Amino acid sequence: MNTVHELAEGIRSGDGRTLARALTMVENGDPRAAVLLHELYDPSATALTLGVTGPPGAGKSSMVNRLIAYWRGKGKKVGVLAVDPSSPFSGGALLGDRIRMQEHATDAGVFIRSMGSRGHLGGLSGSTRDSLELMIAAGYDPVMVETVGVGQAEVEVASLADLTILVLVPGAGDEVQTMKAGIMEVADVIVLNKADAGGMDRLQTAVESSLELVPDGIGRPPVVRFSAKTGQGLELLVEKILEEASSKTGDSRGARKRAMLVLESVLREKGRKMAASKVEEMFGGMEKAIDSVLRGETTPYGIGELLDKSFGEED
Amino acid sequence: MERKIRVLIGKPGLDGHDRGAKFIARALRDAGMEVIYTGIRQTPEAIANTAIQEDVDFVGLSLLSGAHNHLFPQVARLIREKGGDDIILFGGGVIPGEDIPGLEEAGFRAIFTPGTPASDVVEFIHEEMKNRR
Ligand SMILES: Nc1nc2c(ncn2[C@@H]2O[C@H](COP(=O)(O)OP(=O)(O)O)[C@@H](O)[C@H]2O)c(=O)[nH]1
Ligand SMILES: [Mg+2]
Numbered sequence: 001m002n003t004v005h006e007l008a009e010g011i012r013s014g015d016g017r018t019l020a021r022a023l024t025m026v027e028n029g030d031p032r033a034a035v036l037l038h039e040l041y042d043p044s045a046t047a048l049t050l051g052v053t054g055p056p057g058a059g060k061s062s063m064v065n066r067l068i069a070y071w072r073g074k075g076k077k078v079g080v081l082a083v084d085p086s087s088p089f090s091g092g093a094l095l096g097d098r099i100r101m102q103e104h105a106t107d108a109g110v111f112i113r114s115m116g117s118r119g120h121l122g123g124l125s126g127s128t129r130d131s132l133e134l135m136i137a138a139g140y141d142p143v144m145v146e147t148v149g150v151g152q153a154e155v156e157v158a159s160l161a162d163l164t165i166l167v168l169v170p171g172a173g174d175e176v177q178t179m180k181a182g183i184m185e186v187a188d189v190i191v192l193n194k195a196d197a198g199g200m201d202r203l204q205t206a207v208e209s210s211l212e213l214v215p216d217g218i219g220r221p222p223v224v225r226f227s228a229k230t231g232q233g234l235e236l237l238v239e240k241i242l243e244e245a246s247s248k249t250g251d252s253r254g255a256r257k258r259a260m261l262v263l264e265s266v267l268r269e270k271g272r273k274m275a276a277s278k279v280e281e282m283f284g285g286m287e288k289a290i291d292s293v294l295r296g297e298t299t300p301y302g303i304g305e306l307l308d309k310s311f312g313e314e315d
Numbered sequence: 316m317e318r319k320i321r322v323l324i325g326k327p328g329l330d331g332h333d334r335g336a337k338f339i340a341r342a343l344r345d346a347g348m349e350v351i352y353t354g355i356r357q358t359p360e361a362i363a364n365t366a367i368q369e370d371v372d373f374v375g376l377s378l379l380s381g382a383h384n385h386l387f388p389q390v391a392r393l394i395r396e397k398g399g400d401d402i403i404l405f406g407g408g409v410i411p412g413e414d415i416p417g418l419e420e421a422g423f424r425a426i427f428t429p430g431t432p433a434s435d436v437v438e439f440i441h442e443e444m445k446n447r448r
Contacts, residue, residue, distance in 0.1 A: 017398040020370035028318050091319070092344035098365065099354040105361035111368055116319070116349045 004032050008039045011138050016111060019138045023113055026130045037130055040137035041262075043255055047141035048245055049132055051157040053148070054167030059193040060146050061100035062228035063167060063237075068104050070238055071142060077109045079140030081131055083147045086116035093117070097146055111140060117147075129160055129265035158186035159264060162249045162257060163241065166221075167191045168207065170199030184214050187221045188244045191237060196227040275307055282306060320348045320444060321371040325362040326355045327390060330380035335407065335429070339375065342433030348440070359386060363393035366402055372447075373440060378408040388421035395422070403443050407431070 002010070002018075010018030025033045052060050061082065068078045082097035093116030104110040113131065128145060135143045147157050158164045166187035184190075192203050204223065211220050222240045226233035249257050276286070283289035283303075292298050298306075324340045326333055333355050340350045351369050353362070366374050374394065376387055387406055394402055406418060407427040415426050425439050 017367055020368050024321075024370045086349075087344065090345050090347045092347045093349045094340055094344045095349060095351045098351060102353050102357065102361055102365075105353070105364050106358065112365075113368055114349075114351050118319070 004035045004039060007036055008137075011040060011134060014139055016108075019111065019134060020113070022134050023131050026127050026134060027115065027118070029127070033130065037133055041133065042137065043259060045136050045258070046254060047136040047143060048249075049136070049161035049163075049258075050142055050144045050241065051161035051164040052144055052146045052167065053157045053164060054191075054193075055169075056148050058167040058169045059228045060148075060167050061097040063165075063191060063193060063226065064097075064144050064146055065101045065103070066228050066231060066234055067142075067144065067238070068101060068110055070234060072104070072107065072109055076142065077140050078104075078111075079135035079138070079143035080110070080112040081115060081128065081135070081143070081145045082112065083115045083117055083128060083145065085148060086118050088119070091118070111135065111138070129262060132161070133262065159261065161261075162254065163188040163244055165189045165191055165241070167193050168203065169194045170197070170203040184210050184221075188248065189237070189240050190221050190223045192223060192225045193228055195225040195232055196230050200225055274311075278307055278310055279303065282310070320373070320440060321351070321369060322348050322373040322375060322440070323351045323353070323362070323366050323369055323371040324375050324377065325353060325357055325365070325390070326377050327357055327359055327362060327386040328378050328380045328382045329356060330378065331355050332379050333377070335379070336377040339377070339407065339433055339436055342437065343440070346437045346440075359389040359393050362390050363397055363399070366394055367397045367399050371402060372444070373403045373405065375436070376404070376406045376408075378406070378410075381409065383408065383410055384414055384417060387418055387423060391422040401447075403447075405436070405439065407436075 007018055007022055011022055022033070022036060025036070052064055054060050064080055064082075068080065071078045080101065082095065084093055084095050084097060086093040095114035095116065098105075098112055098114055101112055104112065115128070115131065132143055132145060145157065145161055164186050166189070168190065169192070190207060192200055192207065204225070207223055211223075214220055222244070224233055224237045224240055226237050279286060279289050283292060289303055293300060293303075322343050324336050324343075326336050336352065340352045343350045351365065351371065353365055357365075362374070362376070374390070376383075376390060378386060383406065391404055394404070404423045405425040405427065406423050408429070410418070410426055410428055418426055424443065427436060
């Protein structure tokens with residue numbers, strides 16, 4: 001088995017096999033992963049990270065594929081994390097985002113990794129950010145993270161990367177799709193995809209009218225018409241991404257924002273773990289705690305109070 | 316520490332029939348595995364690179380065109396060359412019995428011919444994982 005230091009060296013030197021192994025460690029919650037991430041973290045790294053979200057079938061993977069090609073053309077090493085939902089029943093997952101990106105499978109300057117969301121614990125918020133950090137350490141810039149946006153997931157993805165790109169498509173329910181609470185606030189760039197297929201005016205009107213509801217102070221995101229099929233709008237899309245990136249994370253603010261995102265992700269995981277182990281200590285596990293609620297001895301909120309007290313007593 | 320079994324289902328060669336590949340992919344998903352499917356007409360090089368980046372435990376190849384004697388060993392060699400010696404290989408498709416020993420020689424631990432129930436593949440994977448530990 002390799003030492004953590006050897007792993008770190010391998011990742012920094014651009015060895016794909018080592019990076020792939022480290023990504024697995026992170027996903028599986030291997031205790032050595034935190035040591036590795038600590039060793040690799042370079043506060044001055046400036047890689048751009050992009051979260052890509054939107055409904056299934058909107059063309060997220062196809063758009064990412066176009067962006068890979070664009071940045072490869074500029075000589076950049078591009079990283080992609082493609083997260084698909086895990087089945088809540090079997091825990092398994094069919095990871096198919098790569099199908100749209102396989103033209104880059106033999107390009108040594110492109111690293112694509114598919115991930116199952118694995119429920120919330122190992123899902124979006126925790127190990128996804130850690131995986132992103134590994135890609136940054138390996139020299140990928142930009143790194144894109146694709147996640148299916150259903151419900152809360154868009155809001156989660158916004159706390160993952162420097163910028164969030166929301167991909168929408170024309171179709172029934174344009175208004176509903178764009179009115180969903182939170183979506184408009186979290187998007188830094190809105191892509192109206194499938195511009196080759198029509199229905200764009202209607203969608204754009206719907207999007208712009210929901211954007212009017214966004215408080216002025218936080219700045220309205222640019223809206224770009226795009227076709228992943230024809231490539232139409234690609235230059236403009238990249239231009240908007242770079243503009244937003246330099247206004248939102250330019251210079252030292254980028255490093256600050258990244259450190260904040262990573263710390264938040266660490267806190268989420270640690271907080272959950274510490275609270276869960278307290279519940280284990282006090283009740284003998286989640287199931288036992290639930291039994292206690294069902295017997296009317298306490299409530300989930302009561303357990304929350306107990307946690308407050310027990311953490312308060314410790315310091 | 317939760318360890319998920321990761322499997323790449325690859326379709327090398329020129330045939331465009333992926334019903335079998337998708338069927339197996341879904342069955343493995345339903346058995347709790349993470350299955351990466353990359354679509355039809357993949358070059359051996361693309362399959363091998365994908366296997367490495369995805370850090371899979373298994374690569375299953377599916378082929379109906381009859382080019383297995385040529386393509387399967389090529390994928391096996393490329394995966395080994397790229398450092399994936401511990402990745403376990405299996406194959407499926409229309410493969411005559413007399414070709415199987417040669418493929419086993421090339422590193423394929425199992426070959427599933429048409430009509431094999433998906434549960435056999437699941438069982439094979441679980442068995443191999445046990446031996447590995
Ligand atoms: N006509 C058209 N189809 C597209 C476009 N982008 C993606 N598609 C198709 O939409 C489907 C879903 O695309 P995919 O990228 O997998 O979407 P995702 O689920 O959001 O990742 C596929 O059949 C794509 O070929 C586009 O710009 N125009
Ligand atoms: Mg996708």
